[in-house]
Amino acid sequence: MPSSTSYGAGCDFIIRSIDGTQFRVRRDCLEAGSQVFRDMFACCEPDFVTDMYGDDQALDLTEPSVLLDLLFRFLHSPPESYVADETDEEDADSVASFTRIRVVFPGSAIPLPVLSVLITLADKYALSQPLLQCLYSHLAAHASTSPLRVYGYAIGLGLDSIAAKASMYLLHPPLSEYSPEEVKVIPTADAYHRLLLLHDHRIKALREVLIGESIFPHGYGQCVKHSQTTTALWEQRKRVVAQQLQAATDAAAEMAEVQTKLDACQTCSKACTAALSMLDYKCGKVLKRVDQLAPEVSIGRSS
Structure with a gap:
């Protein structure tokens, strides 16, 4: 006897897989969910019957049982759409x-x-x-x-x-x-290329933002006593981070190392905090999805 699977009450048709499993299904569920099954059942009415089991019509399909079971479970009890947070x-x-x-x-x-x-x-x-x-x-x-x-x-x-x-x-x-x-x-090669463009654009844009960020912008918050030393630390760290940038680099987090060297001066430490916050904000504005790329963007040329 072939194995048989049923999908609850109201099953009124049998479909048989290529490996011999019989699936008792509800025609209304299959017709509601699939144009192909609607067409198949139309062929079965009123005169065409591919096979017969007692009083049940049956239809042979070329799919293995594991795939048909998955499909029929989905058609009989479709899940809710996933709602993202x-x-x-x-x-x-x-x-x-x-x-x-x-x-x-x-x-x-x-x-x-x-x-x-x-x-x-x-x-x-x-x-x-x-x-x-x-x-x-x-x-x-x-x-x-x-x-x-x-x-x-x-x-x-x-x-x-x-x-x-x-x-x-x-x-x-x-x-x-x-x-x-x-x-x-x-x-497609184009889809892969768009990812390359995204990485290339982000690295360039992040480097531009990083290089342009000063710890004492326009002299704001400048410490008279330590400004030269603090500026030198900031600029030195910028050069290091700029050479290591990747598309996913958190530039502000990488620059935060400077903050640990300024504990002795409250003014310099405060200025560094402000500079890191501004750097983080500007980097957050850099595009991060392929649909944000301008159509004319190409590798090796800034947009």
Whole structure:
């Protein structure tokens, strides 16, 4: 006897997988969620029947049972769309560096390996727009924990807003640290190039902000006794940090080392605090998503 799976009360049709499992399903659920199943059932009425089990019509599909079970569970009991925490979104978009962008673990989202299979099935079986939007919302929920995969999937599906969100979490590590196998998830050279442009632009912009920031801007807060020594410490540290900048560098945090050397002078310490705060603010304004890049931006040329 072939194995059989049922999806609750009201099942009125049998679909059989390529490996022989029989699935008792509700036609209304399948028709409501899938254009392909609507077309299949239209072929079965009133005269066409592919197989018969007692009084039940049956339809053979070429999918293995594990995939059909996943699809049918989704069609019979679709989850709610994933709703992101707006506070997390706002926080992530305002901070200066990747190191302080909040990683949100989507505990209630569909696991990414399952989601990728469902998205493939959704395309093959032409799932309804509400079901697609549900899947896409769950995909977006994984942007901070699996940004490269989400970016690649989103690009392939034409989901620009989700790809842009994921790109914000791809500031670290440097793109050169990904293996060829990992990068293959990005389906187009243009999409990979946009990430390169984002990193290149941020490094240049952060360096420009850093080099231009003075510890005593226009002489404000200047300590008469230690100004030369303090300025020398600040400028020396700037040169070091500027040479080490990456797309995700927290420039203000790297410059904070100067503060530890100014404890003996309250005036200099206060000026350093103000300078670090201003540096952090300016760095926070540097773009951090691919959708913020100007169309004409290219590597090797400042925008």
